Amino acid sequence: MANQIDASCHRDIITVDSVSFSYQQREILKDVSFSVKERDFIGLIGTNGAGKTTMLRIIVGLLKPTSGEVKLFGQPLSQFKAWEKIGYVPQKNSLNPLFPATVREVVISGLVGKRKWFGRNSKEDYIKCDDALMAMGVEDLADKKIGQLSGGQQQRVFLARALINNPSLLILDEPTVGIDAETQASFFHMIKHMHQHHNMTFLMVSHDMDMIKGYLGDKPAASSGKLNFYIRHSHETQDCVEQNLAHSLRSLRTQLESKKEGI
């Protein structure tokens, strides 16, 4: 069964072509095909064991598919080198609370792909880091140990790390697992804002239908086994593209805070 989602006219950011994956004779993904165009927002939704994390790991090159091919920005994965175009937000529960790293160290580590050997952090790196921290509203936490932060704060820090390179593609792996409903809602609000106002493509993996369905539509655009693909194409978002992400997120935050105070 091949599932083709292809509706917008922008260039391909992710192309998954007839990908199958088996582990210990168990078929996890069978002949999955889809393409994500520039500024699309795609949600991979499925229960545990549906293969969504496997799909994600194949897309970023951590797992090799049994058959089929993945392309990023039009290039086969084996030749793809421009990793700085991709921002990645991991699952929050992957963090070891004792890990000795400050928020600033974590965010600045997002620049690793651009570094020369022996590269010390330059002034410019610190400015980028502070910008990303400010955009996420976590600048006050810069010198705190990452493990001391709440789940919601950690998630903003990971988002700041993902955004420090101004990526074209943002990949989110179950970003709100273990976070309370209110924080989830404001996190998702921020993601939607980025999608609507910036030149960014989104791939989000989640088991949480409710959070993503409202934005991506009620019906999956395609399915493969227990894995459902929800999509919002770029032509459904506003045309206005703001260049300065940090500035726009800061103004969004101010709006949200003043709304809260108004209540």
Added chain:
Amino acid sequence: MSGFFQRALIGGILIGITAPLMGIFLVLRRLSMIGDTLSHAAIAGVALGFVIGKYPILFGLIFALLASFAIEKLRKSYKSYAELSLAIIMSGGIALASIFFTLGRDLNMDPNSFLFGFIYTLNSSDLWLIFGVTIVVLFIIGKHMHGLFLLTFDEEAASVSGVPVSFYNILISVMTALVISVSIKIVGGLLVSALLTIPAACSLLLARSFRQSIFIVVLIGELAVIIGLLVAGIWNLAAGGTIVLVLIAFLLIILLGKNLLLRTR
């Protein structure tokens, strides 16, 4: 200061930098037992070197390297029971060592010195080897610090950022094998993993940043080596054992101090 004590001190100071430095990466990646496993394999290599009368440290290194590759292979076969591979290689190393010890009976080989160290027999070529390993390890860690940090913090994020994860994993194994094989003469095969893990355990309690944790592990490693060697020299005790007990004393003091501080707050 006598020549053999000077050499012991220099060798100890060099190992006091590299072993804790490797240890922080291993401990943070939940690989604390790797040190123990590789050192058990290295004991067998060093013993073989003595039996054939050539380059014991070099054989120790080769065995430790082979063990690190074998661990990776076995780990893939027992995916969900990764620590099983450590148990197998560890006992395999000691089993081989015991056989070499019996083969070396006529050579007056003393198994105790392999297990607990023989720092006062360090000669100048051993020192050059330790010096070489220290330079190589510091160079590689300095060169790849940012990538190693991200790999340690979040392997998936490292991979998505273009960090060559498999290459770095091999690099860490090779550097650990290097450090362990040159440390055996100083603290002994059974105790070398303490020099990797206890400074890291102390730094997890104290450090607020990764940069701090690097300083703390090296500081604690150095203090323990210097105090341990002096105490052992004065009271004629086993040097390796004394260094490890000083490390444990540091850990207890830090734990107690932290508890007291929390209570008074």
